Amino acid sequence: MAQPQDSKRRINDKDAPLIEAINAGDTDRFYELVQRYQQPLFNFGLRICGQAADAEDMVQDTFLNVFRYLKTFRFESQFKNWLYRIAMSVCIKRRRRSKYAPERELSLEDFLPGDEQVAAEAPAWAREPLDRLLDEELTRRIEDAILALPETYRPVLVLRDLEGFSTEETAQILNLTPGNVKVRLHRARLFIREQLKEYFAHDRSRPA
Amino acid sequence: MTGADPPEHDPAHCREMFSHLSEYLDRELDEIACRQIERHLRHCDACRACCATLARTVALCQGMPPHAVPGDMAVRLREAIEKLRAGDRPAPAPHSD
Numbered sequence: 001m002a003q004p005q006d007s008k009r010r011i012n013d014k015d016a017p018l019i020e021a022i023n024a025g026d027t028d029r030f031y032e033l034v035q036r037y038q039q040p041l042f043n044f045g046l047r048i049c050g051q052a053a054d055a056e057d058m059v060q061d062t063f064l065n066v067f068r069y070l071k072t073f074r075f076e077s078q079f080k081n082w083l084y085r086i087a088m089s090v091c092i093k094r095r096r097r098s099k100y101a102p103e104r105e106l107s108l109e110d111f112l113p114g115d116e117q118v119a120a121e122a123p124a125w126a127r128e129p130l131d132r133l134l135d136e137e138l139t140r141r142i143e144d145a146i147l148a149l150p151e152t153y154r155p156v157l158v159l160r161d162l163e164g165f166s167t168e169e170t171a172q173i174l175n176l177t178p179g180n181v182k183v184r185l186h187r188a189r190l191f192i193r194e195q196l197k198e199y200f201a202h203d204r205s206r207p208a
Numbered sequence: 209m210t211g212a213d214p215p216e217h218d219p220a221h222c223r224e225m226f227s228h229l230s231e232y233l234d235r236e237l238d239e240i241a242c243r244q245i246e247r248h249l250r251h252c253d254a255c256r257a258c259c260a261t262l263a264r265t266v267a268l269c270q271g272m273p274p275h276a277v278p279g280d281m282a283v284r285l286r287e288a289i290e291k292l293r294a295g296d297r298p299a300p301a302p303h304s305d
């Protein structure tokens with residue numbers, strides 16, 4: 001079973017040299033790893049749990065676990081994916097301790113285009129330049145919409161559309177099949193789209 | 209746009225298209241499926257509008273600005289890590305397995 005470890009690993013992982021140095025004993029350099037990932041991880045935590053304090057706790061627990069288990073990391077995936085896997089399990093553990101909104105299923109039927117919304121053209125908000133659209137208010141609305149997503153769907157959307165992970169990577173991080181990721185992502189997006197439709201129909205007062 | 213509806217217009221077909229719109233936007237479908245969807249979109253106003261707003265929803269999510277990390281988070285993080293490191297160091301004895 002003597003596997004040629006070196007040929008298998010380091011799938012272009014930019015973190016590999018740093019991790020090897022840390023694992024070889026240069027533990028001071030762990031802070032470089034922290035430096036690299038604290039910002040994206042904090043953001044991820046914030047998108048998932050909504051509170052800065054919770055997000056920070058999650059970041060701390062995650063890095064402590066990474067510190068404990070870095071020696072067991074085998075470069076079988078990108079370090080970043082492994083990191084987010086740990087972050088997710090920290091989130092799940094924390095969630096069990098608190099009372100969260102009840103889980104519910106998002107059904108495709110709820111989002112099917114009905115006859116009543118048939119318009120010859122897409123609405124203005126689908127055509128306006130993005131940077132003109134995405135102001136502070138809309139940003140907040142989208143954040144709220146993401147937080148309103150049931151737990152089953154939120155991490156999928158956050159990882160795919162906000163953190164930029166691929167379907168495969170998201171599947172790996174969340175222990176799902178790629179097919180499952182796609183189904184959940186689609187419903188999550190449709191859910192957000194509904195909130196945006198509402199927002200643009202009622203709340204967005206100023207004309208395009 | 210009524211009259212001789214092409215078969216794409218039946219609701220079951222719409223539903224089928226609709227369930228794959230995200231994969232279509234993410235370019236995760238093969239060419240045949242892609243072309244099927246594009247043909248459907250040309251004929252179906254409802255699905256076309258839906259596709260446009262869905263694409264825009266995705267673009268908006270992708271364009272979300274990141275939040276700044278709290279100023280003192282790094283300090284607290286370092287404290288916690290140092291505590292762990294101190295606990296990990298089993299005195300200055302060299303480990304000789």
Ligand SMILES: [Zn+2]
Nearest residue numbers: 222252254255
């Ligand atoms: Zn259709």
